[in-house]
Amino acid sequence: MPVLRQYSLPYCTLILEGLTSQPAAMDALDRPTLDILVRFECHLLNQTFALRGGKDLLEAMLAVTGDSVQTWLSGVQHRHHKLADADAAEVTLMPVDANTFKLTVPPSLLLAPPTAAEATLSDTGALEMQLPLVQVFDLVEALDQLVADRQTLPSIEWQPQPLSRRQAVAGESVLKQTGSAFVGIGSLATAAALLFMVPVPPRPIPSPTPVETTVPGVTPGVTPGAIPSPIPSPNGQNLPNSTPTVPTAP
């Protein structure tokens, strides 16, 4: 007897059909465990095409929604996603702008791939859908409820893990990271340019030193006929033309 599960949110409904490994003779009120997934459907409101596939599609959706949402939340991208080109055989969920995501599903994961008349297709034939943020949340929440339901595919487990330093690529652009350094260098350069324009103070020209010549009857350094200026005494006495020195306290 097939087992059906449905997880409904306003913008997304997941339907799972599968088989149980439990014996048939069980209480009718017991909720059977869905152990084997036969069909998985994802209905997104306002989208022209419903996603129908198997366990591969479900597991791909779980993986991509987990990684993409975590990248959007933190702004830190996985290094593997940065370097590798988008694989046409993988489900991708990429932010288009602040509030919109693009979901891409390859036809290989769909039971009945859509035609160009039924849905928007990429160059590689993958199905493309533009999802608003609220719809992405509903999709993620429906998948989380599925994972949390231990009676639906109990083998599927998912626990968000932060990216390690080696796995992560800085989410900020190089410009943002080095912005403060550029501001500092720019201000230093501006200050240097302004100081360069300040004129250099003129260098004082030293007065020429008098040439000492020995003339009989004239004291060296004294102009003949000039009155010699008094030399201050070492004991600090007030003398004309001398500044009195104040003895400092010991």
Added chain:
Amino acid sequence: MPVESPIESSPPLALANLPDQELPGEGCPRRTCWEIDLLLIALEALDLDGAEAMLMACQELQLQSVIPHRVLLWRLRCTNPFRRQSYREPLSLEQAKALVTIACHLARRQTATIRQLLLVYDQLRAQQLPPESQISLGDYLERFRRHFRSRMNLKRSALVVYATNEQLNELALHLLGQLLFCTGTAGSQRIWASLFDGEVI
């Protein structure tokens, strides 16, 4: 004869679903403190009584052993290095878990409001109208800008990118989306993991 044995204090049950992270240094990284504070500021912008609601949530979630009073709650938020008054003491993992749990608890109460604001924003964008065109969304953005400018040290070069109203609006709307994911079944785990992206060993 009763034997007195010391009862080991167990961590609060509300924090049990958030795993410990292997960090290189003591306490949480700067980015983690910054983002937690921003989430709480966004919640205060959504709910006028947000600050009191955080204290009530501490009691409801039995987190008094981690955050016993409002002063410590304020000090923990001031570990955000970009605040005007910022404290250098590290934010411990247990304290960070408590703040994230409180944020998710309060976000779930505001689920309908958050969804409505985001749907309104989508409609305004489709009509090429500014987000302030709608009263509720405009009020949220205006309160967020006011809280941000009054609490952050705007002289920091890293905050130059939030100088204009448009840039702060963009930040506020991104935080609204983050709060939406906080309301989910695994919301607290998702937010908790994203806070340490690129920081763990």
